[in-house]
Amino acid sequence: MSDATTQARSKTSAGTMSGKTIRPDEAAHFGRLAKDWWDPKGSSAMLHRLNPVRLKFLRDAIDLHWANDIEARKPLAGKSALDVGCGAGLLCEPLARLGADVTGVDAAPENVTAAAIHAESAGLDIRYMAGEIGTIDIGAFDLVTAMEVIEHVADKRAFIAALAARLAPGGLLALSTPNRTPQSRLLMVGAAETFGLIPRGTHHWDDFVTPEELGELLDEAGLDMGEPTGIAFSPSKGLHLSDDLSLNYLVTARAR
Known part of the structure; x- marks a missing residue:
């Protein structure tokens, strides 16, 4: 990445843009992966491995937040997500x-x-939309x-504000992101992209967000962050x- 690109990323990450959150180059990168997103051995294979971990975290958080029966098969019945x-749609489904x-x-x-x-083929009724989250009236x-x-x-500031604006009273927000540490630079950018575990150009380490930084962004948006849970790897x-x-x-x- 050139110095000019790095400086531009740092500037926009600090919240100096006019509320637009989409980077066209990022959207194009992920759009090119669309054709084999659902292939568990394709370019999104790592997401397929990550999804069960995210779902376990989400299920526990949902049950705790709404005091659900942990054995319930449909803990989100009657709720919108x-x-x-x-x-x-790996998480939507x-x-x-x-x-x-x-x-x-x-x-x-x-x-x-x-x-x-994919949702239609699976018999699921899911609404999908493309666009800027802060400008879509949903x-x-x-x-x-x-x-x-x-x-x-x-x-990032505008993005978190847009998420907060979409949260209903009494609602729950859940996020995951890589931490900006030497370990993530070595493994999630260097090793993962070098050995083809994720497509090249997927991650830019300077854009990773620490828990402290995320907590500050959420606080500015009127939200209280819970205790972070890590996602780790072992053989x-x-x-x-x-x-x-x-x-x-x-x-x-x-929301507070």
């Missing part, structure tokens, strides 16, 4: 199966097209998720929830 940066009325929004039109086709939702998204947006466990935040982490947030 919005997944921002939904890609081709499980949320629908948990009973939610689901909407997915993504920056890349190719992704929402692939998502809609109302408020009980659950809002944005998994592995904030590190790709142009204006014996694979990807798993952990106290180790050095690579990746998940958080929930609620």
Whole structure:
């Protein structure tokens, strides 16, 4: 990445843009992956491995937030869910199966097209839309998720504000993102892209967000962040929830 590009990313990440969060180059990058997003051995294979870990975190957070029966098959029945940066629907479909009325929004039109086709083939009624989350009039939702998204947006402050604006009273926000640490630089950018575990150009380490930074952004938006949970890797466990935040982490947030 050139110095000029790095400076531009740092500037927009600080919130100096006019509220636009989509980076056209990022949207184009992920749009090119749309055709094989659902292939567990394709370019999104790492997301397929990550999804069960995210879902375990989400299920626990949902049950705790709404005091659900942990054995319930549809803990989101009667509730609405919005997944921002939904890609081709890897998280939207499980949320629908948990009973939610689901909407997915993504920056890349190719992704929402692939998502809609896959949902229809699976017999799931999910609404998909492409565009800027801060400008789409879609109302408020009980659950809002944005998994592995904030590190790709142009204006992080505007993005968090847009997520907060979509949260219904008493709702729950859940996010995940890589942490900006030496470990994530070595493994998530260097090793993962070098060895083809994720497509080259997917991550830019300077855009990773620390838990402290994310907490400040959420606080500015009137949200209280819960205790972060790490996503770690070991040869014996694979990807798993952990106290180790050095690579990746998940958080929930609620309006004050």
